[in-house]
Amino acid sequence: MKDYLKHHEWEIIEEGFDPHLNKISESVFSIGNGRMGQRANFEEEYSGDTLKGSYVAGVYYPDKTRVGWWKNGYPEYFAKVLNAPSWIGIHISVDGHKLDLAKCKVEDFKRVLDMRTGLLTRSFAATLSDGKKLRVLSKRFCSMANGEVGAIRYAFTPLNFSGKITLSLYVDADVVNKDSNYDEKFWEEVSKEASPGRALVVAQTKKTFFHVATAMKFQITTHGKIVTVDRINIEQREKFAGNVFQIDVEEGKETIIYKYAAVLSSENHPKEKIAAQANHVLDDAFAKGFDKLFDEHAKVWEHKWEECDITIEGDIAAQQGIRFNIFQLTQTYTGEDERLNIGPKGFTGEKYGGSTYWDTEAYCLPFYLGTSEQKVSRNLLVYRHKHLARAIENAQKLGFKDGAALYPMVTMNGEECHNEWEITFEEIHRNGAIAFAIFDYIRYTGDEDYLADHGLEVLIGISRFWAQRVNWSADKNKYVMLGVTGPNEYENNVNNNWYTNYIATWTLKYTQEAISLVKKKHGKRFEVIADVVRLKEKEETSKWADIVEKMYFPHDPKRDVYLQQDNFLDKELLRVSDLKQEDRPLNQKWSWDRILRSCFIKQADVLQGIYLFEDDFSIETIRKNFDFYEPMTVHESSLSPCVHVILASKLGYKAKAYELYLRTARLDLDDYNNDTEDGCHITSMAGTWMSVVKGFGGMKVKEGKLHFNPFMPDQWKSYSFRIEFRNRVIKVKVSNEGVTTKLESGEPLEIVLKDEAVMLS
């Protein structure tokens, strides 16, 4: 855990330059706009430790799988998030001495991310190796108003000299991916062009042949006047195009470089026109200028914050933490493009590749449901519907048939790209999360038609998978599900994981309901669907009903708790509080077998199931299971605490709820797990939001109504959040004086506050 960032309500602030922290800051200060993103790398050259990262949504490379021991069924490729061509470079040298913060004396270094406006600012004074000193102030953003535009305002002032400064401004596709399996470069040049004042490179990914055009155009001013450069040299090499030139600078006089970038992908533009269109986008941006672009950008952010801000009074660190999480989620996924999804690192790093895990459905969807217009979360669902054929193929590879669908553990284009057998093949509860997301979306939005449009097909595919994945145990006289890994990944290849069995039977039930509903409301559409998926309705649904009726669920009658899996009680049942500090975190200190045979839980999946289906269980059952499992849970997944916060809140365990909330609220800001340098934990940030809104705020939707049941953490003075619900924005404020709810926009609405109906208007 680190604590080097200043606490501030709206800003992330780093003061002083510590090269050892640079990669962490590069992650934390990342900016993006849903289409492109950029780590907080320096514009200047930097020879110190850095992870360069420019990202273009939806563009990936299928890197040849690397394994120690191949298992039949592994995918050939792992779809990697790509470090894309760089648009930020502004290299500066004076008389051959480079401005390179790894080699200069650096003073007054400050990096600020203004979350209100999505603006990254950096300022410092640097003394070059020959003693010349420059002050620099750079600002940049990725436009939320136009997802293909980035802009930089890079101002510098010679502090102790006058003379000539050499500048190189460029775009560069000759970039590496740290996460490459075989140290391969993933980009090839398609074309490039450069002329005074501008440059463009069109690069394509190997194998996938995505084209990305990266173009830049710049202007230089001094005291508000445009500087005309006498002679600009065109610098071109493989995958690289730019301008090199000298300008005269005067001691104490500020020079400002405005560098505008356009980043276009062949996902959105025809390849043959992409260069021209990039130039067009670039010229438009250039014409608007930095300030106007920024105003448009800031307006979008203003609107976003109106929809989804959470305020916390009395704890600036907590306020900063929750806003940081909301900020990152908002700039990662805007919901405008149903081909996109939320990668585990968003636009802040390459690690884990892929773009889509079950995190999306289980953690991110509730955030976008609660903070964005309906189409945003709908697009997340449509994304999976578009991948249905691939999910069916994926299941076929594993021996399933007749339209059974297994969604991949990790994917970019619908194909599985993960390769650990105990996860890829066995962590199949993800299929349940995808089914549940359809229910969750409809419950929240009331958009039942989605079933007819897309949802039912997905549900049928998933139900078919479950029906084939269980088998009849003659010994138990029940259906069982063997060889699975639950959300608690500290167990592998177990039999009858309670959570997986539960969500599987739930899916089978819900699919039957969905069939009835679509039949009733959209009879013709149902016939089309039944025909397309070749549904043998009676045969299949009666099989499903049989499984629902005769499914086995491990249970301990003595303690009256559900058992995480078969034979869980054979373990030595210890508590996390029995562990020595030096054994934590277990996943860094214990060998894998020791973790597996211990009772310790990464995230408690019985509780995950109880959280999802809480209305199925009495408060006493919830309490017994929470009291049994939580003390064994080490929460070594960043996805773990939020579910426990929500249940602890429900059970009135205030201190526990707050303790668990703290574990994720500032996970990246404080580099809690010592891995933020690889990128931020984007998807788990949604869990932090859930902790506040569904946990402390007790928000849920039941029978079409919004319920709140808030409590006040002792450590805070007040907190408030805004909820987007069926075309309304509702603000809830909780303080020691009580709870106020306010309809900020939309039609009047009846909500349920602490079990009492309240009319908002």
Next chain:
Amino acid sequence: MKDYLKHHEWEIIEEGFDPHLNKISESVFSIGNGRMGQRANFEEEYSGDTLKGSYVAGVYYPDKTRVGWWKNGYPEYFAKVLNAPSWIGIHISVDGHKLDLAKCKVEDFKRVLDMRTGLLTRSFAATLSDGKKLRVLSKRFCSMANGEVGAIRYAFTPLNFSGKITLSLYVDADVVNKDSNYDEKFWEEVSKEASPGRALVVAQTKKTFFHVATAMKFQITTHGKIVTVDRINIEQREKFAGNVFQIDVEEGKETIIYKYAAVLSSENHPKEKIAAQANHVLDDAFAKGFDKLFDEHAKVWEHKWEECDITIEGDIAAQQGIRFNIFQLTQTYTGEDERLNIGPKGFTGEKYGGSTYWDTEAYCLPFYLGTSEQKVSRNLLVYRHKHLARAIENAQKLGFKDGAALYPMVTMNGEECHNEWEITFEEIHRNGAIAFAIFDYIRYTGDEDYLADHGLEVLIGISRFWAQRVNWSADKNKYVMLGVTGPNEYENNVNNNWYTNYIATWTLKYTQEAISLVKKKHGKRFEVIADVVRLKEKEETSKWADIVEKMYFPHDPKRDVYLQQDNFLDKELLRVSDLKQEDRPLNQKWSWDRILRSCFIKQADVLQGIYLFEDDFSIETIRKNFDFYEPMTVHESSLSPCVHVILASKLGYKAKAYELYLRTARLDLDDYNNDTEDGCHITSMAGTWMSVVKGFGGMKVKEGKLHFNPFMPDQWKSYSFRIEFRNRVIKVKVSNEGVTTKLESGEPLEIVLKDEAVMLS
């Protein structure tokens, strides 16, 4: 399966040259002598598909581990068998046209491995690209009389031309390892020298710094007269030294090159003297000449065959198969050096790295016990004793303490080098096999003193491991062992694998007996051992006794069979005969999870346990378990069938025994698994020997007496085998006329033949 090798009682014969089969033949025709080995690569250049392999026993390279997903506890390195510097090269060209069988027209190609004498012969006629035709006859062997010497007799005759031939004879350490994880070369040059007629390279392995000196010296004759070469050019480059020269050849006249090689390792010679000593060994070999060296070599083989031959009448393929297995095992491990062991590919390939698996104890030890003098198998045991400290370290890494020892799954120097969590950390039954081997050795040889010398320390270390690896299940009121993988690797991470639980409790019992015995017979030595290992005798043995008493063993009361693991009966119980042909082999056709949750068994480990401890079980129990498990067993491990042959033989299932025997007897000769090109399955060859001797022959040792209970496979006329037992050689011949037993050497001995005592003299 292939069938291109001619059937012959003593020879392996390939006729005609098929480049597609070349790598398979390179494996099958490999030669070795326990210290060095050589795949059947060509002496000439060969630009076609080949796996070059020269091996020096005990020399390895710790290659950086390659995994997809790192698990805490994985070793940093995988000790790789090394392709060592090559000593066989004789390159030939005529007027710039190379003799390269990939580019020549090849006629009359024949490769013969004479197993009686360990001689590899190859002959062919080749037409070079310019039409010149040569006949070649090459012979080579790795001397069994001097493990550091190899010799080649390479004769060639121009068939349609006279003129000059260019020859290059060399040693070459610039070699690659196919199995390298990162395409790295593993050898560096230390020194080299070359002068007319000879050359030497001393190379060292990176990281491990083994030195290997490879030297060659040659002589050329025509019609028995030594050819003096006018001018020899020295050819030297990095890691390479040789001679290049021209000789005159005459149409129809044979020229013979005698190339002698010395291969010395720093395991046996001081590094600073290794070059000089290599030259010394080389000069000695050269002085003796090819024929004398060969005679000495052939005599050793003659003696070996007298000890261990098996004859089969009426089935030449079976005869050839069993001799091939004995031949390979004998040339892989001679038992003279207790630092060595039996790698899975012996000297026939690199794959799987390491040199030691549990195969050694479970399969190879019985072979060497039955065919070699006592010290050979004793050295296999001493090998593990030498690694005890490393096994204790290995257990510590996994969280065990107080002298608990876990022997590695795969090792070269005692350190674990495997990296699949479900095997490395969980396939711990290997520890039981190492304990059992001590018992097995003593049972066979009567050498109880071995316990005091080395055995007891190993047993205590292993028992401590078991005592810590089990835990008390409050639920079962028994000790349980969670999270293991049994010998049946088609189950991973199961609870209470019956075999592992059984061999663990057996170890705990046997260790207590061993303590009593050593205390009684070697009281002082016992005190030393107890002090060295810090034995808390009473406390530890009473814990062990408690575990023995209260260990849990899964059992099905209905069928009265032991259950392979907990919840085995939840599976859908099918038979292998229910599987479609297109699903076989499962490990190539089914995804891993499907294999895991199916009932199908790679090798039946309940039966493995019953085989090891057969006197613990009634014939009815054996039958019930065999009848339950064998029909579910796919035998997709080459180690599987032999155990089943032995039990089927005991149960009188003659047809089943023979069917299973056939699966391994010619595994490599017929390339049954389509992988012989990577090397032969050396360790499983011992299982074939066991199938004949312990299976068909019913050989076992009980209370110090040799028992035989032979039956006659219907397909054969007769078979015979020789057994080395306590300084006697006993020959057993079985035919339809009955069984004859004969003491071929040693003192008179009472044996038990079909339950009746027979005195042999």
